[in-house]
Amino acid sequence: MRNTGGCLCGQITYETRAEPMMTGICHCKNCQKQAGSAFSTLAAFQKADIEFTGNLSLYEDSDTDTGSTVSRYFCGTCGSPIYSAIPSQPDMAYLKTGTMDDTDGFVAMFHCWSSTKQKWVELSPDVPAFPQNPSG
DSSP states (O other): OOOEEEOSSSSOEEEESSOOSEEEEEOOHHHHHHHTSSOEEEEEEEGGGEEEESOEEEEEEOOOSSSOOEEEEEETTTOOEEEEEOTTOTTEEEEEGGGBSOOTTOOOSOEEOGGGSOTTOOOOTTSOBOSSOTTO
16 A cells, blocks of 8 residues: 655655554654654654655754664755654664554554653553563
8 A cells, every 4th residue: 555645845745655564653752852742653664665755854863762863854844754764774764654644544553662651641551562662
């Protein structure tokens, strides 16, 4: 299934050529600040399975709890976050699912960094929650 999406102003668009490899919700403080919300909803794709149009801007977020630098790609015009990438998975892109044109099929497989979630956010007991990264 193809997913399409883009930024608020329309200068950045994308189309995926595959289903997401995983979906999740990150509650880390950096994702909260980057999203301007309580968490960030993500869908992982191979970079080769996404075609972007427009010029993405990049912020290298090195002040992270893991010590790894997160590459945060966004629209330089409207500021919409588009995707994140991490050094340990250079071929992966973690799309911000709020930028997808159709989000009806989004179902989180897990929550990560639940140890830093906003106190007023309630997590479903049916979705696994990890205090940090699932692998960490």
